[in-house]
Amino acid sequence: MIIVGGEALVDLVPDRVGGYRPLPGGSPANTAVGLGRLGTQTALLARLANDRLGALLRAHLETSNVDLRHIARSTAPTTLAVVDVDQDGVADYSFYIDGCADGGWQVADLPAALPPDAALHVGGSFALAIEPMAATFETLLSREHPHRVITLDPNIRPMLIDDHTTVRARLRRWLGMTDIVKVSADDLRWIAPDRPLADVVSEWHELGPALVIVTRGAKGVYASGPTGHIDLPALPVDITDTVGAGDAFMAGLLAAFDRNDLLTRTNLTTLTHTELTDTLTYAQRVAAITCTRSGADSPWFDELLPAEVRSATS
Numbered sequence: 001m002i003i004v005g006g007e008a009l010v011d012l013v014p015d016r017v018g019g020y021r022p023l024p025g026g027s028p029a030n031t032a033v034g035l036g037r038l039g040t041q042t043a044l045l046a047r048l049a050n051d052r053l054g055a056l057l058r059a060h061l062e063t064s065n066v067d068l069r070h071i072a073r074s075t076a077p078t079t080l081a082v083v084d085v086d087q088d089g090v091a092d093y094s095f096y097i098d099g100c101a102d103g104g105w106q107v108a109d110l111p112a113a114l115p116p117d118a119a120l121h122v123g124g125s126f127a128l129a130i131e132p133m134a135a136t137f138e139t140l141l142s143r144e145h146p147h148r149v150i151t152l153d154p155n156i157r158p159m160l161i162d163d164h165t166t167v168r169a170r171l172r173r174w175l176g177m178t179d180i181v182k183v184s185a186d187d188l189r190w191i192a193p194d195r196p197l198a199d200v201v202s203e204w205h206e207l208g209p210a211l212v213i214v215t216r217g218a219k220g221v222y223a224s225g226p227t228g229h230i231d232l233p234a235l236p237v238d239i240t241d242t243v244g245a246g247d248a249f250m251a252g253l254l255a256a257f258d259r260n261d262l263l264t265r266t267n268l269t270t271l272t273h274t275e276l277t278d279t280l281t282y283a284q285r286v287a288a289i290t291c292t293r294s295g296a297d298s299p300w301f302d303e304l305l306p307a308e309v310r311s312a313t314s
Contacts, residue, residue, distance in 0.1 A: 006123035028123030034251025036065030244296025252286030
């Protein structure tokens with residue numbers, strides 16, 4: 001099982017007539033949905049509002065096979081992200097957090113315990129930057145690190161960060177409690193500007209992660225693990241937009257690791273070149289399908305099957 005922690009919000013995405021339509025979003029929620037759709041047992045650790053948009057989120061999560069037992073209910077309104085998509089399909093976001101569900105995190109919202117056999121994934125876009133959520137999730141990571149595999153997607157949102165020094169220091173502490181980190185090239189440009197990729201990856205390995213993965217959009221994906229590094233080209237795809245693409249990649253990555261019983265510290269430190277390559281390729285396919293759709297609409301398990309298998313089972 002994989003527990004996914006972080007924000008759950010509603011994206012207001014441009015429609016074709018000049019308005020916006022509400023779509024369920026939030027990087028960790030998207031990752032949980034992706035995992036549920038890929039057949040991985042998953043639960044979301046988030047705060048959900050009791051308003052109509054909260055009900056939209058809850059229904060979306062439940063229909064995507066996400067367990068909501070660890071949800072904290074909030075009387076504040078649902079957090080919002082207004083999405084702007086450029087001519088290349090690349091998304092930009094404006095967030096409304098203060099006074100909303102994700103602005104009210106407290107340590108008391110954390111479950112007293114997590115299932116003993118579960119991995120924990122944390123999405124960092126809010127959790128790294130927004131107090132008191134940051135302090136709450138640092139408590140969670142510190143508590144759970146001795147007991148389970150931890151994975152992290154920093155998913156840096158520079159517009160949310162007031163104190164760059166504090167967030168960089170927090171990320172460094174979190175990396176010391178992380179087994180797998182997935183970071184985008186844009187994240188790295190903020191985290192370690194003007195530093196060579198190899199130097200950053202080497203430093204992160206020394207801090208803790210056995211596996212460091214860098215997604216680079218059209219330039220493909222780079223990963224560094226126990227057997228060295230892997231550099232894969234991007235999959236060709238007709239892009240509608242990139243909303244949720246990184247989250248879909250993360251879901252594909254974790255689903256493949258979980259399916260092959262690799263989400264243990266022992267198995268991660270002995271991961272073979274072939275196992276890592278196959279896992280990355282699967283994650284790329286999940287993200288590529290998502291890019292062909294509007295909004296964070298990750299694929300279901302059977303959409304990843306070969307066409308002849310889908311035909312035989314339909």
